[in-house]
Structure formats: C-alpha cells, structure tokens
Amino acid sequence: MAEPTQPAVVLSVLDLTPHVRQVVLRPQTQKISFQPGQWVSLKLPVGEKQPLNRAYSMADPSSPYGELTLVFDRVPEGIGSNYLYRLKSGDEISVSGPYGNFVLPMPLDRELLFIARYTGLVPIRCLLKQLVAAHALTSMLLIAVAPSEDELLFHQELLTMAVQSPSFRYLPLVVAGGETEAVAQTLVMLRPLVEGQPKVIPMISGTKRFVRPLRAALMEFGYDRKDVKTETFD
Ligand SMILES: Cc1cc2nc3c(=O)[nH]c(=O)nc-3n(C[C@H](O)[C@H](O)[C@H](O)COP(=O)(O)OP(=O)(O)OC[C@H]3O[C@@H](n4cnc5c(N)ncnc54)[C@H](O)[C@@H]3O)c2cc1C
The missing domain is CATH 3.40.50.80 (Nucleotide-binding domain of ferredoxin-NADP reductase (FNR) module)
Incomplete structure (x- = not known):
C-alpha cells in the first residue's frame, strides 16, 4: 500500500444503468500504470474517520493519457458509493494505486x-x-x-x-x-x-x-x- 496519494480530477460522469454509474478520473501528478484487473484506492472526505478508503477496479485498460474509468453501484446506505454519486465533472478526489492480483494468469493454456x-x-x-x-x-x-x-x-x-x-x-x-x-x-x-x-x-x-x-x-x-x-x- 505504499503507492503515493495524488489528486485526480473528475473528467466525466455517466449513468450506465439505473443504479450503476461510471466516473472517469485523471490523476494530476503522475500517470497510474496498471494491469487490467487491478484497482485504485480512493480517499474520500466522508464518514466518521476520514479519509474513508474505498477500492475501485478499473473498467477500461490503461490509456495513453492516464484516465481511470471507474464503475460502481450505489449501495443503499453505503457511505463511500453515495459520496461518489455526488461527484461532478471538475471535482477533485484523492487516489492511490494500482493494487491487486486479479490479473491474467500465465500461461493462458486453457479456456x-x-x-x-x-x-x-x-x-x-x-x-x-x-x-x-x-x-x-x-x-x-x-x-x-x-x-x-x-x-x-x-x-x-x-x-x-x-x-x-x-x-x-x-x-x-x-x-x-x-x-x-x-x-x-x-x-x-x-x-x-x-x-x-x-x-x-x-x-x-x-x-x-x-x-x-x-x-x-x-x-x-x-x-x-x-x-x-x-x-x-x-
Ligand atoms: C479490490 C476491490 C475492488 C472493488 N471494485 C469495485 C468496483 O469496481 N465497483 C464497485 O461498485 N465496488 C467495488 N468495490 C467495493 C467498494 O470498494 C465499496 O466497498 C463499495 O462501493 C461499497 O462502499 P460503501 O462505502 O458505499 O458501502 P459500505 O458502507 O462499506 O457498505 C458495504 C456493504 O454493502 C454491501 N455491498 C453491496 N454492493 C456492494 C459492492 N458493490 N461492493 C461492496 N459492498 C457491497 C456489502 O456486502 C457490505 O455489507 C471493490 C472493493 C474491493 C475490495
């Protein structure tokens, strides 16, 4: 968990289904290079013990410009996801990563x-x-x-x-x-x-x-x- 935390700006917000939203972020200090299947940690200024850390997996592979596409459902009473539902384009949020081992195993010798x-x-x-x-x-x-x-x-x-x-x-x-x-x-x-x-x-x-x-x-x-x-x- 030693990745540096940096600000990221919200580039876009899009509803994918009635209860699932996509937010695209661009980290401001350095590009976060990741493998598909990995996630980033968002540090959210909400809840009793701030920041509230919440993990979100990338929905799109790494892009040349470093945007991160996150997709999440609104959990009823969920502190983190309800905070994310309030984000608008131009807002700033703290992010670190990448993390995680849910990546493709090698060799891919089976279905x-x-x-x-x-x-x-x-x-x-x-x-x-x-x-x-x-x-x-x-x-x-x-x-x-x-x-x-x-x-x-x-x-x-x-x-x-x-x-x-x-x-x-x-x-x-x-x-x-x-x-x-x-x-x-x-x-x-x-x-x-x-x-x-x-x-x-x-x-x-x-x-x-x-x-x-x-x-x-x-x-x-x-x-x-x-x-x-x-x-x-x-
Ligand atoms: C490695 C990792 C990757 C993740 N990637 C994603 C992602 O890409 N998209 C995403 O929507 N969430 C993802 N999550 C879950 C996310 O980090 C939050 O836990 C989720 O948004 C709920 O946070 P909350 O504060 O709103 O809810 P909390 O107040 O923490 O309540 C969580 C409760 O809601 C239930 N719940 C219902 N739906 C979910 C859900 N989707 N995730 C977790 N708990 C749920 C849980 O069982 C739990 O009881 C990931 C979690 C991890 C650990």
Whole structure:
C-alpha cells in the first residue's frame, strides 16, 4: 500500500444503468500504470474517520493519457458509493494505486471462465477488453449475473463482443434477489460447463457471499483452491 496519494480530477460522469454509474478520473501528478484487473484506492472526505478508503477496479485498460474509468453501484446506505454519486465533472478526489492480483494468469493454456455478479463484472470487463484488443486466441466464457434486466452491465457491448470474437461466449443471467439466489442459479449454469469437462481457468468477482460458495463448488468439481482466482469487494 505504499503507492503515493495524488489528486485526480473528475473528467466525466455517466449513468450506465439505473443504479450503476461510471466516473472517469485523471490523476494530476503522475500517470497510474496498471494491469487490467487491478484497482485504485480512493480517499474520500466522508464518514466518521476520514479519509474513508474505498477500492475501485478499473473498467477500461490503461490509456495513453492516464484516465481511470471507474464503475460502481450505489449501495443503499453505503457511505463511500453515495459520496461518489455526488461527484461532478471538475471535482477533485484523492487516489492511490494500482493494487491487486486479479490479473491474467500465465500461461493462458486453457479456456478462461469468468463469473461475476453485478459490479463484480468491472475488473473482468477490463480483462476482456485487453484480451479482445490483443486478439487473444484463448477461449473465454463469461457468466454475468445481474439483479434485473436493466441492471445487466455492459450488456450491448458484451453481446457485440460475442458476435465479433468467435473465441468469446457470453452468458447473461438475471436473478432477482441476493447473493444466495444468484449462487444457486449460477451453479445450475456452471455445473454442466465444468463437471467432468477439461479444466478451465476460473476467475470469479463480486461480494464474498457470491464468490466464496462458487469457489467451494469448483473445488468440489476437482479444482485446487489456488487455481480459482477471486476478487472480493467486501
Ligand atoms: C479490490 C476491490 C475492488 C472493488 N471494485 C469495485 C468496483 O469496481 N465497483 C464497485 O461498485 N465496488 C467495488 N468495490 C467495493 C467498494 O470498494 C465499496 O466497498 C463499495 O462501493 C461499497 O462502499 P460503501 O462505502 O458505499 O458501502 P459500505 O458502507 O462499506 O457498505 C458495504 C456493504 O454493502 C454491501 N455491498 C453491496 N454492493 C456492494 C459492492 N458493490 N461492493 C461492496 N459492498 C457491497 C456489502 O456486502 C457490505 O455489507 C471493490 C472493493 C474491493 C475490495
């Protein structure tokens, strides 16, 4: 956590769904070079013990100008995300990073299986954009779970990606309710894809109540714990 903290200016604010917003920042002191799948720490002037540190994954790969694209949902009663919802273009915010190990494992000698719930998709979208831009030959399958049809994040983009990239398959899944229901429905989809099938490289992202049971299920299907890459948001 020794990366320097620096000011960043908000370049743009855009609603992606009724409850998910994108904010693009530009660090002011130095460019933050990162690998897709990594995150930055925002130091927010809010809450009882300031600054409030909150992590956000980059949604877009590194750009020549150093902008950081962050995408987050508004957590009911969430101090950090509600503060971020108040940001406007031109506002300043403190940021440090990059951090994190949710990056592509090497070698990519098996199919990549990405599983995300809701904004858990953010780091995976960044990884997918990197792979597609690099014309990666690795097969990629994404199971993306959303709480409602209109909260399916990056849906049009992912559909287009699936049409244009023969190595990418996209399985969107709408599950009303919380993580327990999402895990149950995801398992129905997941089981035939992994049980008795050649091993894949699983990467799962979301809250702990979503990620952990799915990792446990994969271990029951014969995966080692270390073979299942995870990013947990809480
Ligand atoms: C490595 C890492 C990367 C992250 N990347 C992102 C990202 O790209 N986009 C993003 O929206 N969030 C991301 N988060 C979560 C983010 O840091 C905050 O925890 C989230 O915005 C909630 O903060 P809050 O202060 O509003 O809520 P808090 O007051 O801290 O309340 C959190 C509570 O809300 C629940 N919750 C509901 N939705 C979320 C959610 N999306 N994340 C965390 N908790 C949630 C948790 O279970 C927890 O009980 C990431 C977290 C980590 C650790």
